[in-house]
Each structure stands twice: as C-alpha cells, then as structure tokens.
Amino acid sequence: MSHQLTAPHPKFAVVGHPNKGKSSIVASLAQDDTVQISDTPGTTIKSRSFPLRMDGEIIYELFDTPGFQRARSVLAWLEKHDVPAHKRAEAVEAFINTHRENERFSDEIELLTPIMEGAGIIYVVDGSKPYGEEYEAEMEILRWTGQPSMALINHIGENDYSQEWRRALEQYFRIVREYDPMETDPQQQVLLLESMAQLDESWRVPLKHSIVLFEGRRDQKLEQSAKTIAHLVQSMLSHLEQFRFSGEDVEDTDRQKLLKNYQQHLRALEQKSQKFIEQLWSHQHLQKEQESLLFEGVDLFSKESASIFGLSRQEMVVTGVTGGAVTGAGIDLLFAGHTLLLGGAIGAVVGGVGAYFGFDELSGIKVLGKTLGKRYLEMGPMENRNFPYILLGRSLYHLHKVAARSHAKRGAVTLTMDETFKEKWLDDQSRKSLEKFHKRFRSGDEISSGEIQAYEALVLACLKKIV
Ligand SMILES: Nc1nc2c(ncn2[C@@H]2O[C@H](COP(=O)(O)OP(=O)(O)OP(=O)(O)O)[C@@H](O)[C@H]2O)c(=O)[nH]1
Ligand SMILES: [Mg+2]
Structure with a gap:
C-alpha cells in the first residue's frame, strides 16, 4: 500500500x-x-x-x-x-x-x-x-x-x-x-x-539509503573542500593590493602600510576559507566558541610556517622553481623524528633560522598613476615561489584535522604533527603538476574555468592522500 x-x-x-x-x-x-x-x-x-x-x-x-x-x-x-x-x-x-x-x-x-x-x-x-x-x-x-x-x-x-x-x-x-x-x-x-x-524490517530500506547518501556526502565534502582550497590558492597568488599615498615621494611608512594591508588581506582569505571548511564538515561549534582550530601563533608569513609546510631547497631545485623570490624556501625541514605541538614548541625548534618571508620576498611594489593626480602603490601578484606550497600545506593540514575531528570532541584542540605530513600529500610528480598552475596564477593573466577545474582535481588528489 x-x-x-x-x-x-x-x-x-x-x-x-x-x-x-x-x-x-x-x-x-x-x-x-x-x-x-x-x-x-x-x-x-x-x-x-x-x-x-x-x-x-x-x-x-x-x-x-x-x-x-x-x-x-x-x-x-x-x-x-x-x-x-x-x-x-x-x-x-x-x-x-x-x-x-x-x-x-x-x-x-x-x-x-x-x-x-x-x-x-x-x-x-x-x-x-x-x-x-x-x-x-x-x-x-x-x-x-x-x-x-x-x-x-x-x-x-x-x-x-x-x-x-x-x-x-x-x-x-x-x-x-x-x-x-x-x-x-x-x-x-x-x-x-x-x-x-x-x-526493524521497515527501517532496512531507509537506513541502506542513508548509507549510500552518507558515503556520497563524504565525497561531496571532499570535492567541495578541494574547490575551496584551490580557489584560495588562486585568489591569494593573484591578489593585487593597492594603497593610495598622498605625499610627493613614496615614504617607507607607505610601503610598510601596503605590506601590512597585503598580508592582512591574505590572512583574512585563509581564515574565511578555514571557517567555510569547518562549516562544511559540520564543525560550527569551533566557530561559536571563537576557538581557532589551527595555527595559533603560527602566522601565515612566519618562518615556522615556512619551515613546516614549505618546500626544502632541494625540493625547490627538483621542481624547477628556483629563481624569483625564493628566500622563504631556504629552510630545510629542521625537525625530524619527533612530534611538534603547533603554537608552542615550534618556535623553540626552528628558532635561530634566519631565512623567512620578508618584505620584498612576497612581491615587488609598483607605483601606479604617476602622471595623474592620484598615485597608488601596488603589491602583488605573489612572487614567492614557496608560498603556494606553504598555503596548500596549511590548508590540507587544517582540512585533515577538521575531517578527523569527532563531533563528540569538546574542549581545547591539541594539535600535534610530525615531519611526515608533507610527504603524505606531496611527491615529486604532484609538485611538478601543481607548479604549472602556480606559475599561471602568479602571472596575473586571466585564468580559465577549465584551468581552475584541472587545478581543483589536482588538489583533490592531494587531499585524498591525507583523509
Ligand atoms: N576517551 C573517551 N572519552 C569518552 C568516550 N565517550 C565518552 N567520553 C567522555 O565521557 C564523558 C561522558 O560523556 P557523555 O557523552 O556526556 O555521557 P552521557 O552518557 O551522555 O552522560 P549523561 O548525559 O550525564 O548521562 C565525557 O567527558 C566524554 O568526553 C570515549 O569513547 N572515549
Ligand atoms: Mg548525555
């Protein structure tokens, strides 16, 4: 009936x-x-x-x-x-x-x-x-x-x-x-x-159906996460930050202000992307508690971040990404064989390493509109070759933590990681494939939707290695 x-x-x-x-x-x-x-x-x-x-x-x-x-x-x-x-x-x-x-x-x-x-x-x-x-x-x-x-x-x-x-x-x-x-x-x-x-006999069909939906939804969440991360990398690398200055000459303080705004913009993009992914995986609570799941004290532009997530010098050479602003890459992974607590112990472990993102290493600064009354400083697109790998590493690490976090967990998030994280998702082959896109993103050229889709597929493949 x-x-x-x-x-x-x-x-x-x-x-x-x-x-x-x-x-x-x-x-x-x-x-x-x-x-x-x-x-x-x-x-x-x-x-x-x-x-x-x-x-x-x-x-x-x-x-x-x-x-x-x-x-x-x-x-x-x-x-x-x-x-x-x-x-x-x-x-x-x-x-x-x-x-x-x-x-x-x-x-x-x-x-x-x-x-x-x-x-x-x-x-x-x-x-x-x-x-x-x-x-x-x-x-x-x-x-x-x-x-x-x-x-x-x-x-x-x-x-x-x-x-x-x-x-x-x-x-x-x-x-x-x-x-x-x-x-x-x-x-x-x-x-x-x-x-x-x-x-119960009558529950068999709906619950079998729920298993199919459940598995399908997990795939959807992974795809959506890959899309989000791919979009994040693209928009960060291509971002142009402008700053209008008033005086005759460009002052050092103007440059510093521009750099600050540029970095702030990129940090905000990363945070927005992380919140979106937390929501996607039904971890709204992390937001409500104002509890930032990750990177407490490990800033996007810090040497800690570069040393944990970035490519080593050797990897840069193998991938053929030398040249340009590579200073941030000059740090080989310094920790080996032990577990790190993000936010606390890292500083101590990598302390003393000099090379990390500095002013000029992100992007050069152009002066725009010289002949007109309005004059702008412009920064971007991202020139640092290691930056997309650092960003991808951070994003995948965040996703991996969110996806593996039980909805029954309460209280502080303890984040531990080991030096094998990068090895899990990044190998020579995927690095080479990714690099082609990163080059395009930082060219400042128009990126077609086909290219973006191909990049999303690459990110999805990396992401599936860690969840
Ligand atoms: N380590 C660990 N802790 C658990 C596990 N299951 C529950 N807990 C902890 O045990 C405590 C009680 O868990 P609840 O889920 O609140 O238990 P409950 O049966 O609903 O308790 P009442 O509502 O008080 O009857 C909490 O501190 C949980 O975090 C588990 O599998 N492993
Ligand atoms: Mg209860």
Missing part, C-alpha cells in the same frame, strides 16, 4: 546509565557538535532530538536522553503489575502516564517517552568499567517496552571488560557492537548503520 512510501523515518533513542557516552554517540552519529557532553554525570536532563538531514530530507533521528536514575524502583512498579508478556508495553505506558508529574522519575519518563513513541533502542555501556548487576534493571525495563534494541560497548577508560559485558548484554540484546564516538572512520559509521538497519 502507498502508506509504505510515507512511512516515518527511523528513530533511535540512545539510552543507558549516566555518564557512559550516550551524548557522545549521538554527536558522532548525528554529526552534530552542539550536543551537550561533559564528564559530570547527569549532564543530559531532557530528551532532545537530533535529526540527520541530507538534502533537506530527514534520514534518521536520534534522541539523546538522560541516564537511568531509579531503574530498580521503576522495574519494581512494573513487576507489581504482573501482566502477561503481550501487555508489558502497556504497563510501561501506564507507568509514564501515572508518573508524568513526579520529579523522582523525570529521567526515566524522559528516556522512555521517545521509545514508547516508536524509537528503537541503542543501549550504551562503558566497557572500561566492570559489569554489575545494577544494569540488569535497566535492561529489563527496556525489554518491557517491546521496542527493537541493540547494545553498544563504548570505551571511556583504558581497562577492558568487554568480554564480560558482551556475555551479559547478549542475554538481553540480539545485536551487541563496539563503537568509539571519538573515531571518525566512516567505515565504523557504516557498520553501525547496517546493524541499526537489522532492528
């Missing part, structure tokens, strides 16, 4: 004991970084729905719920009613109706309500803590609801009690899986969606 077509989308209530990672799992599955997560038990006090939308359509809906507080009392109430198995769900309904106004059971009412309204159950436990009988009342109550259910073992701490958990959970749940909400491996997500699809 046609009502099949309008069947409601699958819904899942993520339930369990307080502080076991329920909200973290919701954040990871709904790819939503606004879910409230903290190490204080009882953080979630209201059930909240997180629909996963793709192209305006709700694919599935997850309910974040408070943890059980009085499971034993609830179960005692239910058991007092001593109903046959086919009436147990009605007893749960009766419990909700009877205690709706009762503060004592507000957490249980909150978590049972979406289940009784048709949500499947995802029961979450912490496999790093031993199993205990106190969980049995919770699992028993869930059984009384009669709704399809599965269990997820999360690991918050180091210890591993998953074997005993598995044995206990399998008594109550047909499907028991491990899941790590801090992990962004798309394969893990797909495997879980496949398990969820097994819970």
